[in-house]
Amino acid sequence: MHDHGSSDGERHRDSNLNKVILIGNPNVGKSALFGLLTGKYVTVSNYPGTTVEVTYGNAVLNKVRTTVIDTPGVNSLVPMSEDEKVTRDILLTDRADVVVQVADTKNLRRGLVITLQLSEMGVPFILDLNMDDEAKSRGILIDQERLSRLLGIEVVKTVAIRRSGIDKLLKSIQQPRQSSIEVRYDDAIEGAIRDISSLFPEANISRRALALMILAGDESLKGWLHANMQDHVIADLENIRQTLQSKYNNSLGYLINQRRMKKADEILAQVLSLHESGKGSTIAFYLGKWSMHPVYGLPILLVVLYVVYQFVGVLGAGTAVNFLEKGVFGEYLNPWAIKIVHFLLPVPFLQEMLVGDYGLITMALTYSIAIVLPIVGFFFIAFSLLEDSGYLPRLAVMVNQVFKIMGLNGKAVLPMILGLGCDTMATLTTRILETKKERILVTLLLALAVPCSAQLGVILGLIAGLSGLATVIWLGTLLAVMLLVGFLAAKIIPGQPSDFVLELPPLRVPQLTNILVKTVARVQWYLKEAVPLFILGTFILFISHKVGALAYIQKMTDPIVVNFLGLPSRAAEAFVIGFLRRDYGAAGLFMLAKEGLLDPIQIVVSLTVMTLFVPCIANFFMMAKERGMKTALYMVAFIFPFAFGVGGAMNWILRTMKVAL
Numbered sequence: 001m002h003d004h005g006s007s008d009g010e011r012h013r014d015s016n017l018n019k020v021i022l023i024g025n026p027n028v029g030k031s032a033l034f035g036l037l038t039g040k041y042v043t044v045s046n047y048p049g050t051t052v053e054v055t056y057g058n059a060v061l062n063k064v065r066t067t068v069i070d071t072p073g074v075n076s077l078v079p080m081s082e083d084e085k086v087t088r089d090i091l092l093t094d095r096a097d098v099v100v101q102v103a104d105t106k107n108l109r110r111g112l113v114i115t116l117q118l119s120e121m122g123v124p125f126i127l128d129l130n131m132d133d134e135a136k137s138r139g140i141l142i143d144q145e146r147l148s149r150l151l152g153i154e155v156v157k158t159v160a161i162r163r164s165g166i167d168k169l170l171k172s173i174q175q176p177r178q179s180s181i182e183v184r185y186d187d188a189i190e191g192a193i194r195d196i197s198s199l200f201p202e203a204n205i206s207r208r209a210l211a212l213m214i215l216a217g218d219e220s221l222k223g224w225l226h227a228n229m230q231d232h233v234i235a236d237l238e239n240i241r242q243t244l245q246s247k248y249n250n251s252l253g254y255l256i257n258q259r260r261m262k263k264a265d266e267i268l269a270q271v272l273s274l275h276e277s278g279k280g281s282t283i284a285f286y287l288g289k290w291s292m293h294p295v296y297g298l299p300i301l302l303v304v305l306y307v308v309y310q311f312v313g314v315l316g317a318g319t320a321v322n323f324l325e326k327g328v329f330g331e332y333l334n335p336w337a338i339k340i341v342h343f344l345l346p347v348p349f350l351q352e353m354l355v356g357d358y359g360l361i362t363m364a365l366t367y368s369i370a371i372v373l374p375i376v377g378f379f380f381i382a383f384s385l386l387e388d389s390g391y392l393p394r395l396a397v398m399v400n401q402v403f404k405i406m407g408l409n410g411k412a413v414l415p416m417i418l419g420l421g422c423d424t425m426a427t428l429t430t431r432i433l434e435t436k437k438e439r440i441l442v443t444l445l446l447a448l449a450v451p452c453s454a455q456l457g458v459i460l461g462l463i464a465g466l467s468g469l470a471t472v473i474w475l476g477t478l479l480a481v482m483l484l485v486g487f488l489a490a491k492i493i494p495g496q497p498s499d500f501v502l503e504l505p506p507l508r509v510p511q512l513t514n515i516l517v518k519t520v521a522r523v524q525w526y527l528k529e530a531v532p533l534f535i536l537g538t539f540i541l542f543i544s545h546k547v548g549a550l551a552y553i554q555k556m557t558d559p560i561v562v563n564f565l566g567l568p569s570r571a572a573e574a575f576v577i578g579f580l581r582r583d584y585g586a587a588g589l590f591m592l593a594k595e596g597l598l599d600p601i602q603i604v605v606s607l608t609v610m611t612l613f614v615p616c617i618a619n620f621f622m623m624a625k626e627r628g629m630k631t632a633l634y635m636v637a638f639i640f641p642f643a644f645g646v647g648g649a650m651n652w653i654l655r656t657m658k659v660a661l
Contacts, residue, residue: 018066020059020173021090023118024102025110026073029130032160033102033169034070035517037061054086062174069094075110077117078216078253082431085220091121092224095204098176099125100169105135105142105157108272112264113257115151116183122206124176126154128169133159134508139275147271152180161511183263185256189215192244199233215241216253288394288507297398304391308382309460309471316378317461324370337361358545364538367587368531375457376583377523383420384518388510392417405483407490412442419450423582424619426450427626437495443627444489447615448639449482451582458586459607462593470604470661473650477608481646530583537577537584564648566655567606568597574606575613582616600661601654609647612639 020037024030038057055070071090072083079085091099101118103111108129118125129135129142148155154172158165184190196214197207213221214237225234245252290296338355345351355362386392396417400410412433419426423446430439430446451459463471544550550573554561557572565571570592578585589606592598598606615623624632654661 018097021069021096021099028102028104029160030102079220102128105129105132106140116260119179121209126172129157132157141273143271284507291394292397312378313460313464316375320374329370358542364535368534375461379457380519380522384515388514390507406486419446423452424622427622437493451611455582455586566651605651612643
């Protein structure tokens with residue numbers, strides 16, 4: 001889409017292709033703005049840590065063809081995380097025609113710290129005060145004109161999710177300026193800045209900004225330094241930094257950041273006014289407050305779970321699945337497919353492969369389209385509603401105390417919540433956690449006890465036909481396992497947890513367009529990623545059946561599956577194929593239950609084992625990538641026998657106590 005290393009000459013030749021870089025703190029609506037500018041969808045999330053990849057899009061802004069770059073959310077341009085390093089490196093290596101800094105109007109202080117860093121970098125930029133409606137509802141007013149004069153740049157107000165202010169933003173993009181605001185440090189630091197600046201070559205950001213990064217001890221800059229400067233000059237930079245550091249008790253990075261914060265507060269004091277009228281008067285304000293309370297939050301959570309259960313488990317897995325599976329596929333598509341295949345392909349092997357018991361059409365497409373798709377589609381809608389409403393981060397706050405038992409803080413709840421969407425992506429987002437211990441712990445718990453959306457949707461569909469007690473037993477077992485394993489693992493894995501800091505968006509009515517766009521995007525992902533694996537999995541089952549491997553596997557696993565877990569022999573198929581796709585395995589159990597081959601206790605036992613079972617192959621590879629192959633194999637070696645152990649114990653207890661489900 002664009003060339004990172006384009007030279008000045010190339011830039012002039014392609015003068016029509018301007019470059020706009022979006023920068024801002026996490027959770028300021030940057031991705032929503034990107035979607036408006038480019039028409040390309042990026043997940044719009046109400047909690048930090050979702051946008052971990054850089055996204056590019058083409059747009060025509062003010063009749064000019066433009067490349068728009070959406071960078072990861074950052075709290076500083078002196079990197080403390082991988083996300084922040086990526087964003088800083090884009091500014092360092094990609095010369096932008098304009099940087100659009102997106103700030104949350106109601107949390108402007110943290111946005112101004114980035115504003116000051118962009119000013120020091122000398123890049124042309126404009127400041128977009130987004131979520132202006134939420135700020136006003138809280139009685140927060142920002143003097144836009146005065147802020148513009150103080151900073152010496154264009155300042156606009158927007159509400160991206162409603163397209164409000166976008167026209168003014170597009171107009172301002174044509175008038176980017178370097179900010180005239182300056183942060184002055186004490187004489188010794190200013191002297192070191194001058195000394196270091198004289199040693200730097202020309203770059204896309206100012207020498208002053210680079211000097212401040214060096215003084216702040218920015219280790220992530222080493223790659224760029226060695227690529228652009230000689231070793232003895234780099235040694236001189238370090239000598240200047242160490243000499244200056246010896247004059248202070250606190251670290252230079254801390255002192256520099258404190259001075260920026262003080263300057264941000266000075267600016268804010270001149271432009272911010274508060275009006276009590278809107279602060280706490282709305283129902284949403286109190287509902288948001290109650291939803292975080294350890295006691296009042298529980299009934300709210302139970303109501304949310306009940307509504308999701310009815311929507312996904314009853315409407316999705318009941319009504320929608322019956323319509324598609326029995327009506328569309330059972331009465332029309334599959335009978336037609338069988339007739340057409342037998343007519344066009346008079347070869348028994350091919351007929352069996354396409355429309356037999358393990359047929360690519362009769363099994364793979366029926367499972368993936370008629371059974372799993374409607375369930376996960378309804379789940380995606382429910383998940384998007386919760387995500388867009390701002391409830392999920394409040395849930396994280398509510399369960400924070402519980403997670404402390406497992407040596408984790410509330411920030412670790414975010415990947416766990418994301419795991420309900422996709423464990424593979426959630427494993428990737430464990431990067432937002434500060435310590436290695438937390439990242440390993442959360443990766444283990446995701447693999448063990450957090451069902452992904454596709455699997456959870458099928459599970460809700462299966463359990464909806466049983467009593468409420470069945471749901472309580474299944475969910476209670478998962479929570480107990482998570483707490484126990486988390487508690488014990490926290491004792492074994494060395495390291496300390498980090499502090500809990502979480503930015504809360506306001507509770508709000510979800511935007512219908514956001515819900516539609518998210519749901520469509522996720523369904524497209526499912527069709528693109530999952531359906532081919534269903535077809536591959538069915539083909540593997542078919543070949544295994546033809547060569548006798550499936551019967552052999554069933555025979556080998558009968559002592560565990562039949563005798564220990566109390567399940568029919570065919571359940572082994574579901575566990576084998578569940579490693580390829582978790583939801584495929586759950587769909588196999590769904591079909592066994594519909595055929596009347598599973599009683600209520602067997603359903604609960606099989607679902608518990610399937611949930612605790614080794615995660616899908618995609619998640620395993622992500623675990624290996626993020627935590628290392630050795631750690632991933634250790635996790636799998638623990639999870640595999642543990643899942644069957646829990647299932648066997650549950651089967652014995654429920655049968656012995658003659659529990660009626």
